[in-house]
Amino acid sequence: MAGRKDIRGAILIFALLMGFWLLLSATLHWQHLLVGTVLSLGITFTWSRIKIGGGRRTSFSLKQTGLMLYYLLCLIWEVLKANIMVALIVLNPRLPVSPGIVITRTALKRDLMRALYANSITLTPGTITVDLEDDRLVVHAITVPAGHGVLDWYLSDQAKKIEGEGS
Template sequence: MGKGVLSMEAGRLKTFMGTFLLLFLFWLALTWSLHYQSIIAGLLICFVVALFCRDILIYSEERIKISPEVIFKFLIYLVNLFIDIIKANIQVALIVLNPKMPISPTLIEFKTQLKTDLDKVILANSITLTPGTLTVDLEDDVFLVHALTRQNALEVVNWHMAVKLLDIEEGR
Protein backbone atom coordinates (compact mmCIF):
# COMPACT_ATOMS: atom_id res chain seq x y z
CA MET A 1 0.00 0.00 0.00
CA GLY A 2 1.35 3.39 -0.98
CA LYS A 3 1.35 6.48 1.17
CA GLY A 4 -1.39 8.08 -0.96
CA VAL A 5 -3.74 5.14 -0.41
CA LEU A 6 -3.30 5.33 3.36
CA SER A 7 -3.97 9.06 3.45
CA MET A 8 -7.01 8.54 1.22
CA GLU A 9 -8.32 5.84 3.58
CA ALA A 10 -7.68 8.12 6.57
CA GLY A 11 -9.65 10.86 4.80
CA ARG A 12 -12.53 8.49 4.11
CA LEU A 13 -12.52 7.38 7.76
CA LYS A 14 -12.62 11.02 8.90
CA THR A 15 -15.52 11.68 6.53
CA PHE A 16 -17.36 8.63 7.84
CA MET A 17 -16.76 9.55 11.49
CA GLY A 18 -17.75 13.17 10.88
CA THR A 19 -20.95 12.11 9.14
CA PHE A 20 -21.72 9.58 11.86
CA LEU A 21 -21.16 12.12 14.66
CA LEU A 22 -23.26 14.80 12.96
CA LEU A 23 -26.10 12.35 12.41
CA PHE A 24 -25.93 11.04 15.97
CA LEU A 25 -25.96 14.57 17.43
CA PHE A 26 -28.96 15.32 15.22
CA TRP A 27 -30.60 12.10 16.45
CA LEU A 28 -30.06 13.13 20.07
CA ALA A 29 -31.46 16.60 19.39
CA LEU A 30 -34.57 15.12 17.75
CA THR A 31 -35.26 12.37 20.28
CA TRP A 32 -34.17 14.37 23.33
CA SER A 33 -33.75 11.06 25.13
CA LEU A 34 -30.77 9.45 26.82
CA HIS A 35 -32.59 6.16 27.40
CA TYR A 36 -30.32 3.26 26.43
CA GLN A 37 -32.79 1.92 23.84
CA SER A 38 -32.96 5.28 22.11
CA ILE A 39 -29.17 5.61 22.13
CA ILE A 40 -28.64 2.09 20.73
CA ALA A 41 -31.25 2.64 18.02
CA GLY A 42 -29.66 6.00 17.17
CA LEU A 43 -26.16 4.53 17.01
CA LEU A 44 -27.29 1.72 14.70
CA ILE A 45 -29.37 3.90 12.40
CA CYS A 46 -26.71 6.63 12.22
CA PHE A 47 -24.03 4.02 11.51
CA VAL A 48 -25.97 2.56 8.59
CA VAL A 49 -26.88 5.98 7.16
CA ALA A 50 -23.29 7.24 7.56
CA LEU A 51 -22.02 4.10 5.85
CA PHE A 52 -24.16 4.75 2.78
CA CYS A 53 -23.80 8.55 2.76
CA ARG A 54 -20.24 9.19 3.92
CA ASP A 55 -19.20 10.86 0.66
CA ILE A 56 -22.39 12.82 0.10
CA LEU A 57 -22.16 15.52 2.77
CA ILE A 58 -18.99 17.25 1.65
CA TYR A 59 -17.01 16.33 -1.44
CA SER A 60 -13.28 15.99 -0.96
CA GLU A 61 -12.64 19.11 -3.11
CA GLU A 62 -15.00 21.11 -0.90
CA ARG A 63 -13.48 20.13 2.44
CA ILE A 64 -13.23 23.03 4.79
CA LYS A 65 -10.75 23.65 7.54
CA ILE A 66 -12.71 23.91 10.74
CA SER A 67 -11.04 25.90 13.46
CA PRO A 68 -12.41 27.46 16.64
CA GLU A 69 -12.32 30.84 14.86
CA VAL A 70 -14.41 29.54 11.93
CA ILE A 71 -16.89 27.90 14.31
CA PHE A 72 -17.19 31.13 16.32
CA LYS A 73 -17.71 33.22 13.16
CA PHE A 74 -20.32 30.76 11.88
CA LEU A 75 -22.19 30.88 15.20
CA ILE A 76 -22.18 34.69 14.94
CA TYR A 77 -23.50 34.27 11.39
CA LEU A 78 -26.36 32.06 12.64
CA VAL A 79 -27.27 34.55 15.40
CA ASN A 80 -27.33 37.39 12.85
CA LEU A 81 -29.41 35.27 10.48
CA PHE A 82 -31.90 34.56 13.27
CA ILE A 83 -32.16 38.30 14.03
CA ASP A 84 -32.67 39.08 10.33
CA ILE A 85 -35.38 36.42 10.09
CA ILE A 86 -37.22 37.97 13.06
CA LYS A 87 -36.95 41.47 11.51
CA ALA A 88 -38.15 40.18 8.13
CA ASN A 89 -41.09 38.39 9.80
CA ILE A 90 -42.18 41.69 11.34
CA GLN A 91 -41.77 43.53 8.00
CA VAL A 92 -43.80 40.92 6.11
CA ALA A 93 -46.50 40.94 8.82
CA LEU A 94 -46.77 44.74 8.58
CA ILE A 95 -47.05 44.53 4.79
CA VAL A 96 -49.70 41.81 4.90
CA LEU A 97 -51.72 43.54 7.63
CA ASN A 98 -51.65 46.88 5.79
CA PRO A 99 -55.01 47.35 4.02
CA LYS A 100 -53.23 48.78 0.95
CA MET A 101 -50.94 45.72 0.76
CA PRO A 102 -47.86 47.70 -0.39
CA ILE A 103 -46.09 44.93 -2.26
CA SER A 104 -44.03 45.31 -5.40
CA PRO A 105 -42.83 41.81 -6.32
CA THR A 106 -39.38 42.07 -7.84
CA LEU A 107 -36.91 39.68 -9.41
CA ILE A 108 -33.32 40.79 -9.04
CA GLU A 109 -30.09 39.30 -10.31
CA PHE A 110 -26.77 39.89 -8.62
CA LYS A 111 -23.29 38.46 -8.65
CA THR A 112 -21.62 37.20 -5.49
CA GLN A 113 -17.97 37.35 -4.53
CA LEU A 114 -18.20 34.03 -2.67
CA LYS A 115 -15.84 31.41 -4.09
CA THR A 116 -16.95 28.02 -2.76
CA ASP A 117 -20.16 26.26 -3.71
CA LEU A 118 -20.81 25.55 -0.02
CA ASP A 119 -20.83 29.25 0.88
CA LYS A 120 -23.01 30.09 -2.12
CA VAL A 121 -25.54 27.46 -1.04
CA ILE A 122 -25.47 28.75 2.55
CA LEU A 123 -26.18 32.28 1.26
CA ALA A 124 -28.94 31.04 -1.07
CA ASN A 125 -30.60 29.14 1.78
CA SER A 126 -30.22 32.11 4.13
CA ILE A 127 -31.97 34.35 1.58
CA THR A 128 -34.77 31.80 1.22
CA LEU A 129 -35.15 31.38 4.99
CA THR A 130 -35.63 35.12 5.37
CA PRO A 131 -39.34 35.95 4.91
CA GLY A 132 -40.10 38.10 1.88
CA THR A 133 -37.23 36.76 -0.21
CA LEU A 134 -36.70 33.58 -2.20
CA THR A 135 -33.67 32.36 -4.10
CA VAL A 136 -35.07 31.28 -7.45
CA ASP A 137 -31.81 30.30 -9.15
CA LEU A 138 -28.09 30.10 -8.50
CA GLU A 139 -25.89 29.67 -11.56
CA ASP A 140 -22.13 29.97 -11.07
CA ASP A 141 -21.78 33.30 -9.22
CA VAL A 142 -25.16 34.77 -10.20
CA PHE A 143 -28.16 34.69 -7.87
CA LEU A 144 -31.73 35.25 -9.04
CA VAL A 145 -33.86 36.33 -6.09
CA HIS A 146 -37.57 37.09 -5.83
CA ALA A 147 -38.49 39.69 -3.22
CA LEU A 148 -41.85 40.84 -1.90
CA THR A 149 -40.89 44.51 -2.30
CA ARG A 150 -38.40 46.43 -4.42
CA GLN A 151 -36.70 47.67 -1.25
CA ASN A 152 -36.16 44.08 -0.06
CA ALA A 153 -34.70 43.19 -3.45
CA LEU A 154 -32.20 46.05 -3.28
CA GLU A 155 -31.24 45.12 0.29
CA VAL A 156 -30.48 41.54 -0.76
CA VAL A 157 -27.82 42.73 -3.22
CA ASN A 158 -25.74 44.31 -0.43
CA TRP A 159 -26.86 42.05 2.41
CA HIS A 160 -24.47 42.07 5.36
CA MET A 161 -24.77 38.29 5.67
CA ALA A 162 -22.87 37.82 2.39
CA VAL A 163 -20.05 39.92 3.85
CA LYS A 164 -20.03 37.71 6.96
CA LEU A 165 -19.78 34.60 4.77
CA LEU A 166 -16.89 36.18 2.86
CA ASP A 167 -15.16 36.77 6.19
CA ILE A 168 -15.68 33.12 7.17
CA GLU A 169 -14.46 31.98 3.75
CA GLU A 170 -11.26 34.03 4.07
CA GLY A 171 -10.62 32.55 7.53
CA ARG A 172 -10.41 29.03 6.12
Protein backbone atom coordinates in the same frame (compact mmCIF):
# COMPACT_ATOMS: atom_id res chain seq x y z
CA MET B 1 -6.66 3.10 1.71
CA ALA B 2 -7.90 3.27 5.28
CA GLY B 3 -5.35 5.53 6.92
CA ARG B 4 -5.13 6.48 10.55
CA LYS B 5 -7.05 9.70 9.93
CA ASP B 6 -9.95 7.76 8.39
CA ILE B 7 -10.21 5.53 11.46
CA ARG B 8 -10.25 8.58 13.73
CA GLY B 9 -12.96 10.13 11.59
CA ALA B 10 -14.96 6.88 11.66
CA ILE B 11 -14.78 6.74 15.46
CA LEU B 12 -15.90 10.37 15.65
CA ILE B 13 -18.87 9.75 13.36
CA PHE B 14 -19.78 6.62 15.31
CA ALA B 15 -19.64 8.52 18.62
CA LEU B 16 -21.78 11.33 17.22
CA LEU B 17 -24.40 8.91 15.87
CA MET B 18 -24.44 6.94 19.11
CA GLY B 19 -24.84 10.10 21.20
CA PHE B 20 -27.68 11.22 18.97
CA TRP B 21 -29.34 7.81 19.27
CA LEU B 22 -29.07 7.89 23.06
CA LEU B 23 -30.48 11.42 23.14
CA LEU B 24 -33.51 10.34 21.13
CA SER B 25 -34.17 6.94 22.74
CA ALA B 26 -33.40 8.17 26.29
CA THR B 27 -33.11 4.68 27.79
CA LEU B 28 -30.17 2.39 28.52
CA HIS B 29 -32.10 -0.80 27.85
CA TRP B 30 -29.83 -3.38 26.16
CA GLN B 31 -32.14 -3.80 23.15
CA HIS B 32 -31.99 -0.06 22.43
CA LEU B 33 -28.20 -0.11 22.78
CA LEU B 34 -27.89 -3.12 20.47
CA VAL B 35 -30.04 -1.60 17.72
CA GLY B 36 -28.23 1.74 18.05
CA THR B 37 -24.81 0.14 17.82
CA VAL B 38 -25.73 -1.94 14.77
CA LEU B 39 -27.25 1.05 12.97
CA SER B 40 -24.37 3.38 13.84
CA LEU B 41 -21.79 0.84 12.64
CA GLY B 42 -23.74 0.31 9.43
CA ILE B 43 -24.01 4.02 8.73
CA THR B 44 -20.34 4.63 9.57
CA PHE B 45 -19.29 1.80 7.27
CA THR B 46 -21.45 3.08 4.40
CA TRP B 47 -20.41 6.67 4.97
CA SER B 48 -16.71 5.81 4.72
CA ARG B 49 -17.15 4.96 1.03
CA ILE B 50 -19.05 8.08 0.08
CA LYS B 51 -17.19 11.10 -1.19
CA ILE B 52 -18.91 14.45 -1.40
CA GLY B 53 -17.83 17.31 -3.61
CA GLY B 54 -14.83 15.89 -5.46
CA GLY B 55 -13.16 14.28 -2.48
CA ARG B 56 -12.08 17.53 -0.85
CA ARG B 57 -11.95 17.36 2.92
CA THR B 58 -14.28 19.79 4.68
CA SER B 59 -12.20 21.45 7.33
CA PHE B 60 -13.43 23.49 10.25
CA SER B 61 -11.31 25.89 12.24
CA LEU B 62 -12.39 27.26 15.60
CA LYS B 63 -12.56 30.81 14.29
CA GLN B 64 -14.77 29.67 11.43
CA THR B 65 -17.18 28.05 13.87
CA GLY B 66 -17.37 31.29 15.87
CA LEU B 67 -18.06 33.33 12.75
CA MET B 68 -20.71 30.79 11.74
CA LEU B 69 -22.46 31.12 15.11
CA TYR B 70 -22.41 34.91 14.74
CA TYR B 71 -23.82 34.53 11.21
CA LEU B 72 -26.66 32.35 12.51
CA LEU B 73 -27.48 34.85 15.27
CA CYS B 74 -27.61 37.67 12.71
CA LEU B 75 -29.81 35.44 10.55
CA ILE B 76 -32.31 34.81 13.36
CA TRP B 77 -32.52 38.57 14.03
CA GLU B 78 -33.10 39.20 10.31
CA VAL B 79 -35.81 36.51 10.23
CA LEU B 80 -37.63 38.30 13.07
CA LYS B 81 -37.40 41.64 11.21
CA ALA B 82 -38.55 40.00 7.97
CA ASN B 83 -41.63 38.51 9.59
CA ILE B 84 -42.70 41.77 11.18
CA MET B 85 -42.25 43.52 7.82
CA VAL B 86 -44.31 40.92 5.92
CA ALA B 87 -46.98 40.96 8.64
CA LEU B 88 -47.23 44.76 8.36
CA ILE B 89 -47.60 44.50 4.56
CA VAL B 90 -50.15 41.67 4.65
CA LEU B 91 -52.33 43.21 7.34
CA ASN B 92 -52.27 46.67 5.77
CA PRO B 93 -55.62 47.25 4.00
CA ARG B 94 -53.91 49.01 1.05
CA LEU B 95 -51.43 46.13 0.55
CA PRO B 96 -48.35 48.33 -0.17
CA VAL B 97 -46.31 46.00 -2.39
CA SER B 98 -43.99 47.16 -5.16
CA PRO B 99 -42.49 43.87 -6.32
CA GLY B 100 -39.67 43.33 -8.77
CA ILE B 101 -36.79 41.16 -9.89
CA VAL B 102 -33.18 41.95 -8.96
CA ILE B 103 -30.34 40.25 -10.81
CA THR B 104 -27.01 40.43 -9.01
CA ARG B 105 -23.74 38.56 -8.70
CA THR B 106 -22.43 36.85 -5.59
CA ALA B 107 -18.77 36.99 -4.56
CA LEU B 108 -18.92 33.60 -2.86
CA LYS B 109 -16.91 30.74 -4.36
CA ARG B 110 -17.80 27.55 -2.50
CA ASP B 111 -21.05 25.79 -3.40
CA LEU B 112 -21.92 25.18 0.25
CA MET B 113 -21.60 28.86 1.16
CA ARG B 114 -23.57 29.85 -1.93
CA ALA B 115 -26.40 27.54 -0.94
CA LEU B 116 -26.34 28.89 2.62
CA TYR B 117 -26.38 32.47 1.39
CA ALA B 118 -29.23 31.83 -1.06
CA ASN B 119 -31.31 30.27 1.71
CA SER B 120 -30.47 33.22 3.97
CA ILE B 121 -31.79 35.59 1.31
CA THR B 122 -35.02 33.61 1.15
CA LEU B 123 -35.54 33.91 4.89
CA THR B 124 -34.76 37.60 5.24
CA PRO B 125 -36.52 40.93 4.69
CA GLY B 126 -38.62 41.10 1.58
CA THR B 127 -36.51 38.94 -0.72
CA ILE B 128 -36.60 35.37 -2.05
CA THR B 129 -34.01 33.67 -4.23
CA VAL B 130 -35.53 32.69 -7.55
CA ASP B 131 -32.49 31.34 -9.38
CA LEU B 132 -28.80 30.72 -8.70
CA GLU B 133 -26.49 29.75 -11.52
CA ASP B 134 -22.72 30.03 -11.02
CA ASP B 135 -22.46 33.58 -9.67
CA ARG B 136 -25.70 34.91 -11.20
CA LEU B 137 -28.28 35.40 -8.48
CA VAL B 138 -31.89 36.19 -9.41
CA VAL B 139 -33.82 37.59 -6.46
CA HIS B 140 -37.47 38.60 -6.16
CA ALA B 141 -38.06 41.54 -3.85
CA ILE B 142 -41.39 42.60 -2.39
CA THR B 143 -40.60 46.33 -2.12
CA VAL B 144 -38.15 48.69 -3.84
CA PRO B 145 -35.94 49.30 -0.73
CA ALA B 146 -35.72 45.55 -0.10
CA GLY B 147 -34.55 45.03 -3.67
CA HIS B 148 -31.80 47.63 -3.29
CA GLY B 149 -30.83 46.14 0.06
CA VAL B 150 -29.81 42.85 -1.59
CA LEU B 151 -27.04 44.56 -3.57
CA ASP B 152 -24.91 45.42 -0.52
CA TRP B 153 -26.11 43.19 2.28
CA TYR B 154 -23.85 42.89 5.30
CA LEU B 155 -24.36 39.14 5.71
CA SER B 156 -22.73 38.65 2.29
CA ASP B 157 -19.47 40.09 3.68
CA GLN B 158 -19.91 37.91 6.74
CA ALA B 159 -20.29 34.79 4.59
CA LYS B 160 -17.23 35.81 2.56
CA LYS B 161 -15.22 36.07 5.79
CA ILE B 162 -16.23 32.54 6.80
CA GLU B 163 -15.22 31.29 3.36
CA GLY B 164 -11.87 33.06 3.59
CA GLU B 165 -11.05 31.32 6.87
CA GLY B 166 -11.74 27.92 5.36
CA SER B 167 -9.28 27.93 2.47
